[in-house]
Amino acid sequence: xxxxxxxxxxxxxxxxxxxxxxxxxxxxxxxxxxxxxxxxxxxxxxxxxxxxxxxxxxxxxxxxxxxxxxxxxxxxxxxxxxxxxxxxxxxxxxxxxxxxxxxxxxxxxxxxxxxxxxxxxxxxxxxxxxxxxxxxxxxxxxxxxxxxxxxxxxxxxxxxxxxxxxxxxxxxxxxxxxxxxxxxxxxxxxxxxxxxxxxxxxxxxxxxxxxxxxxxxxx
Amino acid sequence: xxxxxxxxxxxxxxxxxxxxxxxxxxxxxxxxxxxxxxxxxxxxxxxxxxxxxxxxxxxxxxxxxxxxxxxxxxxxxxxxxxxxxxxxxxxxxxxxxxxxxxxxxxxxxxxxxxxxxxxxxxxxxxxxxxxxxxxxxxxxxxxxxxxxxxxxxxxxxxxxxxxxxxxxxxxxxxxxxxxxxxxxxxxxxxxxxxxxxxxxxxxxxxxxxxxxxxxxxxxxxxxxxxxxxxxxxxxxxxxxxxxxxxxxxxxxxxxxxxxxxxxxxxxxxxxxxxxxxxxxxxxxxxxxxxxxxxxxxxxxxxxxxxxxxxxxxxxxxxxxxxxxxxxxxxxxxxxxxxxxxxxxxxxxxxxxxxxxxxxxxxxxxxxxxxxxxxxxxxxxxxxxxxxxxxxxxxxxxxxxxxxxxxxxxxxxxxxxxxxxxxxxxxxxxxxxxxxxxxxxxxxxxxxxxxxxxxx
Numbered sequence: 136x137x138x139x140x141x142x143x144x145x146x147x148x149x150x151x152x153x154x155x156x157x158x159x160x161x162x163x164x165x166x167x168x169x170x171x172x173x174x175x176x177x178x179x180x181x182x183x184x185x186x187x188x189x190x191x192x193x194x195x196x197x198x199x200x201x202x203x204x205x206x207x208x209x210x211x212x213x214x215x216x217x218x219x220x221x222x223x224x225x226x227x228x229x230x231x232x233x234x235x236x237x238x239x240x241x242x243x244x245x246x247x248x249x250x251x252x253x254x255x256x257x258x259x260x261x262x263x264x265x266x267x268x269x270x271x272x273x274x275x276x277x278x279x280x281x282x283x284x285x286x287x288x289x290x291x292x293x294x295x296x297x298x299x300x301x302x303x304x305x306x307x308x309x310x311x312x313x314x315x316x317x318x319x320x321x322x323x324x325x326x327x328x329x330x331x332x333x334x335x336x337x338x339x340x341x342x343x344x345x346x347x348x349x350x351x352x353x354x
Numbered sequence: 355x356x357x358x359x360x361x362x363x364x365x366x367x368x369x370x371x372x373x374x375x376x377x378x379x380x381x382x383x384x385x386x387x388x389x390x391x392x393x394x395x396x397x398x399x400x401x402x403x404x405x406x407x408x409x410x411x412x413x414x415x416x417x418x419x420x421x422x423x424x425x426x427x428x429x430x431x432x433x434x435x436x437x438x439x440x441x442x443x444x445x446x447x448x449x450x451x452x453x454x455x456x457x458x459x460x461x462x463x464x465x466x467x468x469x470x471x472x473x474x475x476x477x478x479x480x481x482x483x484x485x486x487x488x489x490x491x492x493x494x495x496x497x498x499x500x501x502x503x504x505x506x507x508x509x510x511x512x513x514x515x516x517x518x519x520x521x522x523x524x525x526x527x528x529x530x531x532x533x534x535x536x537x538x539x540x541x542x543x544x545x546x547x548x549x550x551x552x553x554x555x556x557x558x559x560x561x562x563x564x565x566x567x568x569x570x571x572x573x574x575x576x577x578x579x580x581x582x583x584x585x586x587x588x589x590x591x592x593x594x595x596x597x598x599x600x601x602x603x604x605x606x607x608x609x610x611x612x613x614x615x616x617x618x619x620x621x622x623x624x625x626x627x628x629x630x631x632x633x634x635x636x637x638x639x640x641x642x643x644x645x646x647x648x649x650x651x652x653x654x655x656x657x658x659x660x661x662x663x664x665x666x667x668x669x670x671x672x673x674x675x676x677x678x679x680x681x682x683x684x685x686x687x688x689x690x691x692x693x694x695x696x697x698x699x700x701x702x703x704x705x706x707x708x709x710x711x712x713x714x715x716x717x718x719x720x721x722x723x724x725x726x727x728x729x730x731x732x733x734x735x736x737x738x739x740x741x742x743x744x745x746x747x748x749x750x751x752x753x754x755x756x757x758x759x760x761x762x763x764x765x766x767x768x769x770x771x772x773x774x775x776x777x778x779x780x781x782x783x784x785x786x787x788x789x790x791x792x793x794x795x796x797x798x799x800x801x802x803x804x805x806x807x808x809x
Contacts (some may be wrong), residue, residue, distance in 0.1 A: 185479045190365040194479045200361070202661060233756065254788045313597075317661050 139349035180249030187238055188250060196254040201311035202230065208259025212303040218242060229329035260309040262298075262354045274350025277343055287338045289345065293331070298354035308354035316348045358505060358666055358710075360659055361547075361599050364496040364592075368544050370473030370484050371441050371449030400439045402453075403807045404508070406431040411799040414777055415790045431458040432802075437466060465561065466533050467493050467502075482544040491531040491538060491586060493554055497601050499653030499668040501529055505708050506722050506747045508650070508761050508804050524741055524771055525704050525726060526674040528607050531584070531741035535576045550603070552588040556580055581610040582645055590653075599657045609647040609803040615682060615694055626685040643679030662714050667705035674728075676700045684733060695734050702728035702741060718751040735771055744769040761804035770795040795809050 164327075178186065184194070188206075192198045196207030206214065220226040221239035265271035279296070281289035293304040300306035307315065321327040323336035323344075336344065359367065367414045377469035413427035437455040444450050448471065455466035492501020540554025558579040560718045575580055590603030653670035678695040680686040687693035704726045712718035730737030745767040750761040770777075775791045 153558055181477070185475060185477075186369060190362050190369075200597055200659065202597070202659065313661060 178246065180246070180253050183246060183250055184253055186218050188254075191234065192254075196257040197260055198311070199311035201317075204314050205260060205310055206254040207257035207305050208309065209254055210300045210302065210304075211248075211251040211255040213300060213305040214254055215247055216303045218247045218250065222247075226327065227301075228321050231327075259306070262309050262352050263312060265353050267349060270346050270349045271353055273343075274346035274348070277339075277347055278350050282338075285338050287335055288331075290351075298351060307351050310351065312348060314351040315351050316344075319344055319348060358498045358655070358657065358668075359496055359503075360657070361592075361594050365482075365547070367496050367541070368473065368482055368484065368550075369449075369475070370447060370471035371443060371451060372702055375794045387576040400441065400446045401807070401809050402435070402437040402439055403433050403805075404435040404487070405805045406432075406434040407803040409524065409801040410797070412777070412797040430632045434458045440770055444470075447474055456666060464534070465489075468533070469494055480546055483542065485539065486554070487537070489533045489537045489559065491536060491554075491584075491607070492529065493532075494540065494542075494552075494554070495588070496550075497590060497592075497603060497655045497668075498666075499601070499603070499655045500651055500670045500672075502532070504529075504670070504706065505666070505668060505710060506720060506749060506763070508759075508763065508802075509689075523744065524702075526649050526702055527609055527611065527647045527649075528605070528651060528672055528674070531556060531580065531609075535559065536580055536584075538584075538586070542588075547594065548592050550588070550590040550592070552586075554586040555583040555590075556581055556586065556609075573612060576614070578611050581612050584589050584609040597660045599655075599659065601653075601655045603653050604651075605651045605653070607647070607649040609649075610645055611642065613645055613679075613682070613694070615643065624742045643681040645682075646677040648672070648675045648677075664710075664712040664715060664718075666710045667708070669705070674702040674704075676702065693733060696731045696739065697729055700731050700734065700741075701806045702726065705719065712751070712753070713755075716753050718753065720747070720749045720751075722747040722749075737771075741771050742769050743767070743771050757808045759804075759806040761802065761806065763800075763802040765798075765800045765802070765803065767795045767798045770798055 139311045164349070187197075189199075191203040191259075194205050196209070197205050217226065217238050218235075221231060221235040222242055224236055226235075239247075264306075278290045290307075293301055294307050295301055298306060298308035318327060319332075319336055322332040323339075324330060325333060339347070408431070410427040411426045415425060433456065435455060435457060437453050440450065440452045440456075450471070451467060451469040453466040453468065454463065456463045467488070467490050469486060469488040469490075471484050471486045473482065475482040488494050492503070495501055495503060497503075497707055498505050507718045522662040535558065536556045537559035538554050538556035540552055542550065542552035544550050558581070560576055560579060562777055571610060584607060586605065586607045588603065588605045590601055592599065592601040649672060651670055651672040653668070655668040656666060658665040665793045671806035677699050678697065680692040680698070683698050684693040684696055685698070704724070706722065708722040710718065723746050726742055730739035731741070735741050745765055747763060747765050749761060749763045751762075754760075777797045
């Protein structure tokens with residue numbers, strides 16, 4: 136038995152050596168004839184969008200289900216930052232774990248940039264509006280002014296006057312109402328980590344949360 | 355593990371399982387080389403394990419022994435099924451589902467479901483098309499109202515004599531052409547994430563034999579085989595809005611089926627004659643008799659895939675027309691032994707409807723109702739000749755994590771056809787099991803405690 140083991144090990148070494156030599160030979164031959172510049176990514180942006188992103192977020196970034204955010208017109212900085220967070224497993228809300236951790240696992244920086252560019256340049260959609268104008272008005276007040284007495288900052292500071300977003304702070308305008316509502320409740324419960332958002336949502340009452348969500352839906 | 359494919363899962367499957375973001379194993383990859391070779395760093399291998407504990411309402415009789423053994427009303431399947439699955443990209447446009455399964459009842463490891471796909475799409479993804487090669491008619495489907503993915507999908511087949519619980523219950527041939535008996539190839543298009551059309555053809559592919567022909571050995575192993583090609587067409591329309599997704603579809607199948615009824619080839623006949631054996635005239639058919647099945651089915655599925663809760667409602671109505679071979683029907687039977695069918699044409703209609711709800715994606719349950727009716731054929735079915743069955747499945751599920759599911763299931767039978775029950779209803783008294791009388795359909799009622807894990 137022992138003899139056999141040694142023999143197979145020997146065989147393996149020889150085999151490995153042969154493969155290595157062959158690989159070297161191929162590599163040499165190859166570098167001499169290289170014409171196409173190496174592409175570091177497995178998939179170009181369009182292929183990624185077609186084969187992966189579009190399955191949930193829609194071909195043009197307008198998802199059908201509010202489980203998945205609308206990405207059309209989203210700021211490229213935000214998409215990039217989030218994809219990098221997913222890749223690092225730094226964002227651990229349940230749906231991020233279930234879907235985006237796996238998807239983003241092997242993305243290169245170039246791919247992330249490409250995808251962010253693609254979705255940010257798709258035409259944005261307009262919010263669905265509110266069925267309760269009184270509630271939306273209340274939300275507008277809070278959205279624009281915050282509540283300084285309770286240490287609640289105005290949403291406009293980070294998300295812009297009409298929800299257009301600033302740098303890596305996401306665009307909210309046109310987003311699925313339910314998606315926004317779910318995110319707010321996840322920030323509040325600490326399921327989605329963000330110090331500012333957690334602080335703000337914890338200070339807000341349930342009614343205030345509902346009002347802001349309702350107003351954001353009109354943007 | 356969520357019991358049904360979501361809109362996302364359907365698109366993944368139709369794209370040929372090719373969704374991948376894995377980095378390549380070798381560097382210097384350019385588009386040309388990518389087309390010629392694709393290596394994955396970590397293949398998408400999954401393990402699927404099912405354990406089951408079944409409890410029958412009544413211990414079935416032991417009819418085979420002069421002295422009855424201690425028949426139990428409980429069985430453990432540990433594991434009931436254990437599978438290794440590779441599902442993922444093989445190359446850019448080719449993907450595969452390859453499943454190797456240890457089957458608790460058979461006690462052996464074998465090739466299970468296989469689905470290999472080539473898929474491509476237009477630049478804007480409006481048209482997705484592909485080719486599938488698979489070994490299980492309906493395994494390629496992406497909705498759950500029909501065929502191999504019909505919910506309820508946790509069935510532990512219990513007793514060897516037909517096992518009423520689960521897949522042993524008689525149904526249309528549309529659900530029955532599986533691994534080890536057929537292989538097929540099909541082409542499909544999916545337009546605008548809504549309209550699906552597929553054409554496939556299945557040929558017999560009997561496992562375990564070295565003969566590519568349909569001979570008596572492979573017939574006996576499978577109870578029959580597909581003659582030439584069985585064409586299958588599928589059309590479906592899906593609409594997704596918000597948390598909702600709805601589908602309605604239809605399918606049609608035509609099968610020339612060679613049943614296993616003592617078909618003996620001319621060669622075997624000659625060999626037997628040489629050996630000094632003779633066959634009773636009428637048991638020899640050459641060419642073998644062929645029954646013609648035409649199945650037409652309508653199926654539907656509605657899913658609400660909400661932020662917390664999931665609801666689905668699905669089902670199908672399948673109508674089957676079975677034209678029996680003249681050689682096997684009583685009136686036209688010319689042989690010396692017994693004919694197999696009473697009627698030249700038999701029909702079967704199966705109706706299944708299932709409602710399922712999951713609260714918070716953790717606690718769930720389902721209620722399912724199945725009813726099968728058909729023409730009475732005493733020779734084919736024994737007893738009063740009815741192939742009918744009717745049963746409900748009630749299930750409670752607990753899904754603590756996405757990939758672990760605890761199942762408590764109760765199957766309640768109101769009607770069971772004679773030859774499908776462990777308690778063969780045509781024989782109300784079992785001479786070898788004294789006191790075993792008053793057999794009812796409800797004797798088959800079964801409690802199932804199950805565990806299902808994917809990882």
